Amino acid sequence: MYPYSGTAMRWKLCLSLILIIMCGCIPNRLASAGQDKISVIIGFMDGPDLGLVQSHGGQVKRVYKVMHAVSCEISATAVEKLRTNPAVTVIEIDATAQALGQVLPWGVDRIDAEKVHPVNEGIGVQVAVVDTGVDYTHPDLSARYAGGYDFYNEDPDPMDDHSHGTHCAGIIAASDNDIGVIGVSPETQIYAVKVLSSSGSGYISDIVAGIEWATLGPDGVEGNQDDAEVISLSLGTSYGSYFLEEACKNAVARGTLVVAAAGNSGTLDTTADNVLYPAKYASVIAVAATDSGDRRASFSSTGPAVELSAPGVGIYSTVLNGAYGYKSGTSMACPHVSGAAALVFSSTIEQEYDTNKNGSWDPEEVRRRLTETATDLGEPSRDPVYGYGLVNAMAAASSPPSTDPSDPPFSNVAVESISSPSPVTQGETVPISVTLSNSGEVDANGLHVYIKDASSLTMIGSVTLDVLRGTTASTVLQWDTSEATTGVHTLVAYHTTIDDYPLDDQATTDIVIEEPASPPPESEPEIPQTVHVADIDGAISLIGKSGKWNAKFTLTVHDQSHVPLPGVLAAVTVTGAAQGSYSSATDQNGVVVFEFSNLKASSITLTVTDLGSLAYTYSPEDNHDLDGDSDGTMITLNR
Numbered sequence: 001m002y003p004y005s006g007t008a009m010r011w012k013l014c015l016s017l018i019l020i021i022m023c024g025c026i027p028n029r030l031a032s033a034g035q036d037k038i039s040v041i042i043g044f045m046d047g048p049d050l051g052l053v054q055s056h057g058g059q060v061k062r063v064y065k066v067m068h069a070v071s072c073e074i075s076a077t078a079v080e081k082l083r084t085n086p087a088v089t090v091i092e093i094d095a096t097a098q099a100l101g102q103v104l105p106w107g108v109d110r111i112d113a114e115k116v117h118p119v120n121e122g123i124g125v126q127v128a129v130v131d132t133g134v135d136y137t138h139p140d141l142s143a144r145y146a147g148g149y150d151f152y153n154e155d156p157d158p159m160d161d162h163s164h165g166t167h168c169a170g171i172i173a174a175s176d177n178d179i180g181v182i183g184v185s186p187e188t189q190i191y192a193v194k195v196l197s198s199s200g201s202g203y204i205s206d207i208v209a210g211i212e213w214a215t216l217g218p219d220g221v222e223g224n225q226d227d228a229e230v231i232s233l234s235l236g237t238s239y240g241s242y243f244l245e246e247a248c249k250n251a252v253a254r255g256t257l258v259v260a261a262a263g264n265s266g267t268l269d270t271t272a273d274n275v276l277y278p279a280k281y282a283s284v285i286a287v288a289a290t291d292s293g294d295r296r297a298s299f300s301s302t303g304p305a306v307e308l309s310a311p312g313v314g315i316y317s318t319v320l321n322g323a324y325g326y327k328s329g330t331s332m333a334c335p336h337v338s339g340a341a342a343l344v345f346s347s348t349i350e351q352e353y354d355t356n357k358n359g360s361w362d363p364e365e366v367r368r369r370l371t372e373t374a375t376d377l378g379e380p381s382r383d384p385v386y387g388y389g390l391v392n393a394m395a396a397a398s399s400p401p402s403t404d405p406s407d408p409p410f411s412n413v414a415v416e417s418i419s420s421p422s423p424v425t426q427g428e429t430v431p432i433s434v435t436l437s438n439s440g441e442v443d444a445n446g447l448h449v450y451i452k453d454a455s456s457l458t459m460i461g462s463v464t465l466d467v468l469r470g471t472t473a474s475t476v477l478q479w480d481t482s483e484a485t486t487g488v489h490t491l492v493a494y495h496t497t498i499d500d501y502p503l504d505d506q507a508t509t510d511i512v513i514e515e516p517a518s519p520p521p522e523s524e525p526e527i528p529q530t531v532h533v534a535d536i537d538g539a540i541s542l543i544g545k546s547g548k549w550n551a552k553f554t555l556t557v558h559d560q561s562h563v564p565l566p567g568v569l570a571a572v573t574v575t576g577a578a579q580g581s582y583s584s585a586t587d588q589n590g591v592v593v594f595e596f597s598n599l600k601a602s603s604i605t606l607t608v609t610d611l612g613s614l615a616y617t618y619s620p621e622d623n624h625d626l627d628g629d630s631d632g633t634m635i636t637l638n639r
Contacts, residue, residue: 036075036076037059037073037074037075038073038074038075038076038079038093038094039061039071039072039073039093039094039203039205040071040072040074040079040091040092040093040094041069041070041071041090041091041092041094041204041205041208041243042069042070042071042072042082042088042090042091043067043068043069043088043089043090043091043092043242043243044068044069044070044087044088044089045068045086045087045088045089046068046087047068048063048064048068048069048070049087050063050070052082052085052087052088053070053072053074053082056074056075056078056081056082057074057075057078058072058073058074058075058078059072059073059074060072061073061205062205062209064208064209064212065212065216065220066212066215066216066222066247066250066254067208067212067243067246067247067250068089069090069243071094071205071208071209079091090242090243092204092241092242092243094203094204094205095203095204095237095239095241096201096202096203096204097195097196097201097202097203097204097207097235097236097237106292106311106314106315106316106510107171107310107311107312107315107332107336108171108181108182108183108184108336109507109508109509110292110294110311110390111184111310111311111336111340111390111391111392111393111394112392112393112394112395112504113184113185113336113339113340113343113393113394114182114508115393115394115398115504116343116393116394116397116398117176117182117186119398120343120346120347120397120398121176121185121186121187121188121343121346122173122184122185122186122187122188122339122342122343122345122346123187123188123346124346125185125188125189125229125230125342125345125346126146126188126189126190126191126217126226126227126228126229126230127172127173127185127188127189127190127191127228127229127230127231127232127338127339127341127342128148128190128191128193128210128213128214128228128230128231128232128256129165129168129169129172129190129191129192129193129232129335130193130195130207130210130211130214130231130232130233130235131160131164131165131168131169131193131194131195131196131232131233131234131235132160132161132162132163132164132165132166132194132196132197132198132200133148133150133158133159133160133161133162133165133166133192133194133196134148134158134159134160134165134166134169134190134192134194135159135160135163135166135318135319135320135321135322136148136158136159136192137322138166138170138318138320138322139177139179139180139322140170140174140175140177140179140180140181140183140318141166141169141170141173141174141175141190141318143175143177144169144173144174144175144183144186144188144189144190145189145190145192146189146190146191146218146226147191147192147218148191148192148193148194148218149193149194149210149213150194151193151194151195151206151209151210151213152194152195152196152197152202152203152206153194158192158193158194159192159194160192160194160320161197161198161320162196162197162198162199162200163319163320163325164196164200164234164327164331165192165194165196166318166319166320167315167317167318167319167325167327167331167332168232168234168317168331168332168334168335169190169192169318169335170183170317170318170319170324171183171184171315171317171332171335171336171339172184172185172188172190172232172335172338172339172342173185173186173187173188173189173190173339173342174186174317174318180318180324181316181317181318181324183339184335184336184338184339184340184342184343184393185339185340185342185343185346187346188339188342188346191214191217191218191228193210193213193214194210195207195209195210196235202235204241204243204244205243207233207235207244207247208243208244208247211231211233211244211247211248211250211251211258212247212250212251214227214228214231214251214256215227215228215231215250215251215254215256222254223254223255227254227255227256228256229255229256229257229341229342229345230256230257230258230259230338230341230342230345231251231256231257231258231259232259232260232334232335232338233258233259233260233261233278233279233284233334234260234261234329234330234331234332234334234335235260235261235331236260236261236262236263236276236277236278236279237276237277238265238274238276238277239277240277240280241277244277244278244281245277245278245281245283248278248281248283248284249281249283251283252283252363252364255362255363256363257285257341257345257363257366257367258278258283258284258285258363259284259285259287259334259337259338259341260278260279260284260285260286260287260334261276261279261286261287261329261330261331261333261334262275262276262279262286262287262288262289262300262301262302262303262305262306262330262333263275263276263279263300263301263330264289264299264300264301264329264330264331265299265301266296266297266298266299266300266301266302267302270296270302270384270385271302271384272302272303273302273303273304273305273384274301274302274303275301275302275303275305275306276301279301279305280303280305285307285308285337285341285367285370286305286306286307286308286387287306287307287308287309287310287330287333287334287336287337287387287391288300288301288302288306288308288309288310288312288330288333288385288386288387289309289310289311289312289313289328289329289330289332289333290309290310290311290312290313290333290377290386290390291311291312291313291314292311292313292314294375294377294390296309296378296385296386297312297313297328297330297333299328299329299330300312300330300333300385301330302384302385303384304384306383306384306385306386306387307371307382307387307388308337308370308371308374308387308388308389308390308391309333309374309377309386309387309389309390309391310333310334310336310337310340310390310391311332311333311336312328312329312330312331312332312333312336313328313332314326314328315327315328315332317332336391337370337391339393340370340391340392340393340396340397341366341370343393343396343397344361344366344369344370344396344397345361345366346397347361347397347398349361349365353365353368353369369396370391370396371387371388372388373392373395373396374387374388374389374390374391374392374395375389375390375392375395376388376389377389377390394504409440409441409442411440411441411442411444412438412439412440412504413436413437413438413440413444413447413467413495413497413505414436414437414438414439414504414505415434415435415436415449415493415494415495415504415505415506415507416435416436416437416472416507417433417434417435417507417509418432418433418434418435418451418491418492418493418507418508418509419432419433419509420432420433420479420491420509420511421511422509422510422511422512423511423512423513423514424481424511424512424513424514425513425514425515425516425517426481426482426484426486426513426514426515426516427481427482427516428481429478429479429480429481430478430479430481430511431476431477431478431479432451432460432476432477432478432479432491432493433474433475433476434449434451434474434475434476434477434493434507435472435473435474436449436465436467436472436473436474436495437467437471437472437473438467438468438469438470438471438472438473439469439470440469441469442469443466443467443468443469444466444467444468444469444497445466446464446466447464447465447466447467447495447497448462448463448464448495448496448497449462449463449464449465449475449493449494449495450462450493450494450495450496451477451479451491451492451493452491452492452494453484453489453490453491453492454489454490454491454492454508455487455488455489455490456484456485456489458484460477460479460491461477461479463475463477481513484513485513486513486514486515487512487513488510488511488512489510489511489512489513490508490509490510491508491509491510491511492506492507492508493506493507493508494506494507527560528560528617528619529559529560529615529616529617530559530560530616530617530618530619530622531557531558531559531560531565531568531611531613531616531617531618531619532557532558532560532611532618532619532620532622532623532624532632533555533556533557533608533611533623533624533625533632533633534556534557534558534562534564534590534624534626534632535554535555535556535624535625535626535627535632536553536554536555536556536606536608536625536629536630536632536635537553537554537627537629538551538552538553538554538606538629538630538635538637539551539552539554539637540552540637540638540639542639543598547600548598548599548600549599549639550595550596550597550598550599551577551578551595551596551599551604551637552593552594552595552596553572553593553594553595553606553635553637554591554592554593555570555572555586555591555592555593555594555608556589556590556591557570557586557590557591557592557611558590559616560619560622563590564586564589564590564591565586565590565613565616566585566586566587566588566589566590567585567586567613568585568586568590568592568611568612568613568616569583569584569585569610569611569612569613570583570584570585570586570592570608570610570611570612571583571608571609571610571611571612572594572606572607572608572609573606573607573609574594574596574604574605574606574607575604575605575607576601576603576604576605576636577596577599577600577601577602577603577604577639578596578599578604581609582594583612594606599639602638602639603636603637603638603639604636604637605634605635605636605637606634606635606636607633607634608620608623608632608633608634620633
C-alpha cells in the first residue's frame with residue numbers, strides 16, 4: 001500500500017505530537033556501515049525471514065510479534081532486489097514522528113468526569129500512553145504507573161525527557177490524592193511507552209513496536225489481564241503508513257481501543273480535510289479540540305474522520321520534576337477521551353451494548369457508547385468539526401436513572417456550574433455564580449445551596465432557591481477574600497437535598513488568589529503596550545469593459561512606539577460592493593492586505609473592528625492615516 005519508491009534517500013515523514021508548536025524532524029538513523037544504508041520496515045508473507053534480510057547485507061533491529069515484519073538497516077540496492085522477492089509483501093521507509101503539540105481541571109470538569117468518580121474511577125483498567133515517556137516519579141502519577149518500555153533508546157526505562165507524555169498521562173489518570181490535579185480516570189493504571197525522543201521526535205518502527213507492546217501488555221502474551229484496554233496516541237503525520245495502520249487494526253482486533261489526536265493542522269476553512277494519521281484510520285477514534293466555550297479550537301484539524309471532541313485549550317496537568325503546567329492542542333484533547341474510555345471499560349456493561357453477550361466491554365462497544373452519549377456540538381449528528389460532539393464521561397460511564405412508571409416521581413436537581421473570576425487579588429470581593437437545573441418530575445422549593453472553600457474547609461455562604469422542574473436557576477454570592485490565603489482555592493457548590501441522582505449534586509471551580517501587587521516606582525511608570533492602525537491605503541482596478549472592478553486595502557499596524565508589529569490579527573467588516581467580516585494576520589512588516597474581486601456596486605467601505613494580540617491592547621483612538629485618505633479606522637473606495 002505504501003511501497004518503497006526506489007530512491008536511496010531516506011524520507012522523513014514528520015509525525016507531530018499533536019502540539020501547537022511543531023518540532024523539526026530528527027536526523028535519519030544510519031547504520032554503522034555508512035551512509036549508503038537506510039532504515040526500512042519489511043513485511044513478509046508467512047513470517048519474518050531474518051536470513052533473507054541478512055543475506056542482502058541487512059542488519060535487523062526489531063522483529064515484531066503481532067505482524068509478520070521486521071525493521072532493519074539495509075542498502076537501497078538490496079531493497080530494490082527484495083521488492084521482487086515473493087516472500088516479501090511490503091517495504092516501507094521508516095519515517096520519523098514527532099510530538100503533536102502543545103496547543104485540567106476545567107477539561108475534566110467540562111466532560112463531567114468528576115461526577116462519575118464517586119462510583120467509578122477507572123479501577124482495573126490499563127491505558128498505554130505511547131508518547132515521549134512518563135515521569136513515573138511525579139507525585140500525581142507514581143501510584144498510577146504500571147510499567148513500560150523505552151523503544152526509542154531500546155531500554156526498559158521509559159522516563160520522560162520531554163514532558164509531553166507526562167502531561168497527557170496526568171490528564172488521563174492523575175491520582176485523586178488531594179494534591180496537584182485529578183485525572184479523568186484517577187484509578188486507571190498507566191503504561192509508559194516511550195517512542196519519541198527528548199525533542200519529541202521518533203520513528204514509525206518504534207511507534208508500531210510501542211502499539212504492539214501495549215496490545216500484549218508487559219508480559220508479552222496476548223489475552224492476559226495486563227493487556228492495555230486503551231492506547232492513547234497524541235501524535236500524528238500527514239503521510240499514511242501501511243505498518244502503522246496494521247498495528248492499529250491489530251490492536252483493536254485483540255481487544256484494545258485506539259484513540260488518537262486529530263491534529264493541529266486546522267484552517268479557517270472548516271470543510272477542509274486535514275486530519276492526520278493515525279487518527280485518520282478507520283480503526284482509530286480521531287479526537288478534535290474545543291475551548292472552554294465548547295467552540296472548535298482554531299488549530300484543531302477537521303475532516304470526515306473526526307469522531308469526538310474534547311477540551312484542548314489551556315489544559316493544566318502534570319509535567320516533569322513534580323510540576324504542573326498548561327498546554328494546548330489536540331494532544332491534550334486525546335487523553336480526555338482515553339480517560340473517558342477507561343471509565344467505560346471499568347463500568348458495568350449495559351445489555352443493549354453487549355453485542356457479543358460476554359458480559360464485558362470490547363473496543364467497538366466502548367466506541368459506540370462514547371459516540372452515542374457525546375454532547376452534540378455544531379451540525380446535528382456527526383460533522384467534520386466536532387464529530388459526534390463533546391465526549392461526556394458521566395453519560396458514558398454512568399447508568400441513567402430509572403424511568404419505570406411504577407417508581408415514585410424522579411427527582412434530580414443538578415449543580416450545573418460554579419464560576420468566579422480568576423486570578424483575583426487578595427482582599428477583593430469576588431462574585432461567585434452558581435447555576436442549578438431541575439431535570440426531575442417534581443419542583444424543588446426551598447433548596448439550600450452551599451458554597452465552600454474546599455482548600456481551607458471554610459464555608460463561604462449559602463442561599464435558598466426554588467428550582468422548578470424543567471427549569472434552571474442561578475444565584476451570585478459575594479466572597480470577601482481578605483482572610484483567604486494566596487494560591488489556588490477549589491470552590492465547591494453543592495446542595496444536600498436527597499434526590500435520585502446524587503452524582504451531579506455538586507460542582508467545583510478553581511480560583512487563584514494573588515498577593516496585592518506593589519505599586520511600581522514613580523520614576524518607572526509602566527508604558528501601556530498598545531497596537532493601532534498607522535495607515536490604511538486603498539486601490540482599485542477596473543476589469544475590462546464589464547463594469548466590474550477590484551478593490552485592495554492595505555493596513556499597516558504599529559505599536560505605541562510606532563514600530564511595525566507582525567502577527568497581529570486584524571479584524572474588519574466590509575459593506576457596500578462586498579459584505580461580511582474578515583480577519584488576517586500582519587506580516588513581518590506589520591502589513592495585512594484584504595482584496596475583493598468582481599465587484600458590481602459603485603463603492604466599498606472597510607472598517608477596522610479589532611486588532612488582536614496576546615501582548616498588546618487595541619487602542620482605536622490612536623488610529624491614524626499617514627496620507628490622510630482615511631481616519632485610520634474606516635476607508636471608502638469608489639469605482
